[in-house]
Amino acid sequence: xxxxxxxxxxxxxxxxxxxxxxxxxxxxxxxxxxxxxxxxxxxxxxxxxxxxxxxxxxxxxxxxxxxxxxxxxxxxxxxxxxxxxxxxxxxxxxxxxxxxxxxxxxxxxxxxxxxxxxxxxxxxxxxxxxxxxxxxxxxxxxxxxxxxxxxxxxxxxxxxxxxxxxxxxxxxxxxxxxxxxxxxxxxxxxxxxxxxxxxxxxxxxxxxxxxxxxxxxxxxxxxxxxxxxxxxxxxxxxxxxxxxxxxxxxxxxxxx
Numbered sequence: 001x002x003x004x005x006x007x008x009x010x011x012x013x014x015x016x017x018x019x020x021x022x023x024x025x026x027x028x029x030x031x032x033x034x035x036x037x038x039x040x041x042x043x044x045x046x047x048x049x050x051x052x053x054x055x056x057x058x059x060x061x062x063x064x065x066x067x068x069x070x071x072x073x074x075x076x077x078x079x080x081x082x083x084x085x086x087x088x089x090x091x092x093x094x095x096x097x098x099x100x101x102x103x104x105x106x107x108x109x110x111x112x113x114x115x116x117x118x119x120x121x122x123x124x125x126x127x128x129x130x131x132x133x134x135x136x137x138x139x140x141x142x143x144x145x146x147x148x149x150x151x152x153x154x155x156x157x158x159x160x161x162x163x164x165x166x167x168x169x170x171x172x173x174x175x176x177x178x179x180x181x182x183x184x185x186x187x188x189x190x191x192x193x194x195x196x197x198x199x200x201x202x203x204x205x206x207x208x209x210x211x212x213x214x215x216x217x218x219x220x221x222x223x224x225x226x227x228x229x230x231x232x233x234x235x236x237x238x239x240x241x242x243x244x245x246x247x248x249x250x251x252x253x254x255x256x
Contacts, residue, residue, distance in 0.1 A: 007090030008083030011097055012076050015125060018043065018064050019072050040067060044121040045105050047112035047175065063101030065123045075125045078162060082129075082136040085143060085155065093132065096190050100131020100183040107182030111175045120175060126166065127183030133162050134187030139194060 001009075022043075025035045045062035046052055052059065066072035079097075086093045104127020112120070136143075137159030144152040166180050218234055 002084060003090035004086045004093045005084040007093040008079060011079060011083065011094065015064050015066065015072060015076060018061075019066050019069070022065070022067065040065075040123070041121070044123040045108065047109065047120050047122075049109060049113060052109065059102060059105045060098075062105060062121075062123050063097075063125050063128045066125070067123055071124050071126075075129045078129045078133055079125070081158070082133045082155070085136045085140060086132070087139065092135075092190075092194070096132050096135045096187065097125075097128040099190060100186040101125065101128040103127065103131070103186040104179035104182035107178040107185075108175050111178035115175070122176065122179055126176075127179045127186075130162065130166060130180060130183035131187035131190070133159050134184060135191045135194075138188065138191035 022036070022039060025032070025039050029036050042055070043058065043061040043065040045058045046055065066075070083093050083097075086096065105122065107127075108122045137155040141154065141156035143155045163184065215237075218237060221229065221234075
């Protein structure tokens, strides 16, 4: 199992565990009538900024909290489908999930602050899941996902369907739509940052390879034709190489 697959499994277990606790409270509502509502308000992200300040953990717990089994199932299916495809990098999977949830939560609160409706709460991993979906699709658009009814489909098309599905049900720009948009923004930003980082790593590796190739060519030329055959810049370059090698070797010597 890859690192990203293990991270995805951990996220799924966390979501499922909280849902089972919610389900247990709902089933025992006959003994504890107020427990389901209390737990929901304790874990979900409120729209009131003052309540968020007094319950700061909700910005994190809401993205693992599902009230509906259907909502949980849909989100976990998307997460299982895309989470393990993030280049086998578990840290990237978890970072993207959390970043999507945090950005979605912030967008939700911002929208609620600017609107007159202050009664709703936010719960569910939709923003987190859409962030993971888009990051995976942007980083590996041609990678194929084996789907039960459609066969092997490229990630970019599956991600497009996911985005359309999440936004198609909202006729107006609601607070939940804003949360989904936050997940989209987080996923795209992370994907762009990773692409830029990868490009820098590749360019540095290529530059280092060119330097090594050049140095080997100078050593080969000096070995075959003699040091006198080198030009003045080439001699200086070879001298600097020799000096750098000596300094590197001396740094490895330990005195006891």
